[in-house]
Amino acid sequence: MPKVGTYRANSVIYFQGDQGDRIFVLQRGKVSLNYNDIETGKLIREIIQTGEFFGVKSALGRYPREENAVVLEDANVLAFTVPEFEAFSMSNTRIIIKMLKVFSNQLRHIHKQVENLMENPTAVNAEIGLYKTGEYYLRSRMYSQARYVLGRYLTYYPAGKMAEQAGRYLETAEAALARYGDGKGPAPLAGSQPASPASPPPGFSAENGFSAPPPPAARASEGASLSDVAKDYYNAVSLFSQEKYQEAFKSLKAIADSSDDSEYTDKAQFDMGRCLFALGQWDLAIKHFTGIVQSSPKHADMSDILYIMGQSWEKKGDKAKAKAFFSKVLSMPGDEDSSARIKAKKALNALGGA
Amino acid sequence: MADLAGFGRFARTYQPGEIIFSEYEPGDSFYLIQAGRVRITKIVGDIEKNIDILSAPEIFGEMAILEGAPRSATAISLETVKVLEFNRANFEILMIGNPQIALRLLKVFTKRIYDQKRRFMILTLDDPQAKIADVFLMLDETQGSMNQGEESGDRREFKVTVDDVAHWAGMNTAEVQTLLGHFSNQRRVELYADRIVVKNINDFIRFVNSKRKK
Numbered sequence: 001m002p003k004v005g006t007y008r009a010n011s012v013i014y015f016q017g018d019q020g021d022r023i024f025v026l027q028r029g030k031v032s033l034n035y036n037d038i039e040t041g042k043l044i045r046e047i048i049q050t051g052e053f054f055g056v057k058s059a060l061g062r063y064p065r066e067e068n069a070v071v072l073e074d075a076n077v078l079a080f081t082v083p084e085f086e087a088f089s090m091s092n093t094r095i096i097i098k099m100l101k102v103f104s105n106q107l108r109h110i111h112k113q114v115e116n117l118m119e120n121p122t123a124v125n126a127e128i129g130l131y132k133t134g135e136y137y138l139r140s141r142m143y144s145q146a147r148y149v150l151g152r153y154l155t156y157y158p159a160g161k162m163a164e165q166a167g168r169y170l171e172t173a174e175a176a177l178a179r180y181g182d183g184k185g186p187a188p189l190a191g192s193q194p195a196s197p198a199s200p201p202p203g204f205s206a207e208n209g210f211s212a213p214p215p216p217a218a219r220a221s222e223g224a225s226l227s228d229v230a231k232d233y234y235n236a237v238s239l240f241s242q243e244k245y246q247e248a249f250k251s252l253k254a255i256a257d258s259s260d261d262s263e264y265t266d267k268a269q270f271d272m273g274r275c276l277f278a279l280g281q282w283d284l285a286i287k288h289f290t291g292i293v294q295s296s297p298k299h300a301d302m303s304d305i306l307y308i309m310g311q312s313w314e315k316k317g318d319k320a321k322a323k324a325f326f327s328k329v330l331s332m333p334g335d336e337d338s339s340a341r342i343k344a345k346k347a348l349n350a351l352g353g354a
Numbered sequence: 355m356a357d358l359a360g361f362g363r364f365a366r367t368y369q370p371g372e373i374i375f376s377e378y379e380p381g382d383s384f385y386l387i388q389a390g391r392v393r394i395t396k397i398v399g400d401i402e403k404n405i406d407i408l409s410a411p412e413i414f415g416e417m418a419i420l421e422g423a424p425r426s427a428t429a430i431s432l433e434t435v436k437v438l439e440f441n442r443a444n445f446e447i448l449m450i451g452n453p454q455i456a457l458r459l460l461k462v463f464t465k466r467i468y469d470q471k472r473r474f475m476i477l478t479l480d481d482p483q484a485k486i487a488d489v490f491l492m493l494d495e496t497q498g499s500m501n502q503g504e505e506s507g508d509r510r511e512f513k514v515t516v517d518d519v520a521h522w523a524g525m526n527t528a529e530v531q532t533l534l535g536h537f538s539n540q541r542r543v544e545l546y547a548d549r550i551v552v553k554n555i556n557d558f559i560r561f562v563n564s565k566r567k568k
Contacts, residue, residue, distance in 0.1 A: 100449060107419060140402070142371075
């Protein structure tokens, strides 16, 4: 049975660094969790509400406490051991669901913070990573695995840097699978160079009897689960990541003009502005984004829009306007640690503060 | 065992050797194994490394809770595998009425949050050398058991490459190579093709602590 503990004001329920296997619920009084922010070192005080659980993650995950649990006003605290908590949770699913939501939000939040500090955004490398994974399986004569991965590559990056090559590999994998079966037959990529955007087509020779591969576009539809507009959109984003901004702009405009799917027209509108910015068209970028701000004030990417507008003004040499836009980003409701906020904060500091 | 009747619409079957998802693929589903074993692998350099073999009732692919994040590993069925496939939108349906699964997922998230926080601590260091040192501290905390034998003292051996360290430190490989070279000149580390030895882990702990914002 969980036990009730009574704590005096100013006492400490647990210290940061303690190993603890208790999960607590505050029944009465006032408790604060104190810890230093990882990024800034600033002391954070998180006040626990009555009825709220604390100490859950470190107890369940068996890692040291991450904060000092300080009693501010005389408190009654219910303490569960982990097995007691598990037994309790079996008949209180709703509490677990609530915690799951809190934890999944925390996970998303911390993951975003990590991503923001990474030098190479993973999205850029994911395309090549997926291609190389397919290539690895083909080289290892794991044809069905190669077929899956290369098929996925062509679904997600139909106009990607490696699309043509991936189309050929896919053809090779399918032919080898049909002819020899998984793990059998001559090594299809023996001696071929490791993949690079400039590498020549794989050396499968004429005597294997493979005919010329079909154009990658024909393959792209295979195993596709994305809608056409989604495919068009990712196609355009892929052009953008290849720095083909003009082409990307054209494709995005076609989506923005013709699709009924507001999710993708909104995204396309936003990315059109990013293209203009990337092309150094500051005035056009500002005009374009102003249009979005007016027509869809609730746009999902509003913080990013305002940030790029600030950047455009900064590029034009208008520091006052730039600052105004960066400050606007910081005043937007929503995620405290969105990358737009972090970037806007940095930009503002670089301009000498708000 | 959890009551999973009525979840037929989430059920998927994979044949032996079939890929459930591939490393780097964007993913929005996560999986609860009902039968069969699943191999979790990653291609590192030119080798397919087995990271884990999972069986019922384990959960995998849970990082799909993050929108649009690419998969960090490949999941391949080792034999005929039966799973329930869920996503951000519908996982609550499964969890309600299946507290055992909810509790298991809660523990998985707990561990992931801790791992990510630890990574974040590395990335928030300003000093690039301190970042690299902290990578080794993190590895020491999580895989401490790899260093068998009491006599190892402060010496720690890590089966990692420069690329691995660069990945964890969020830096480019060339810079990490240079800085590890400095550490090596100072005789604080030894560099080998397949491993890196830290001569005195406490020296690294002091070094990192001195660089952390208080």
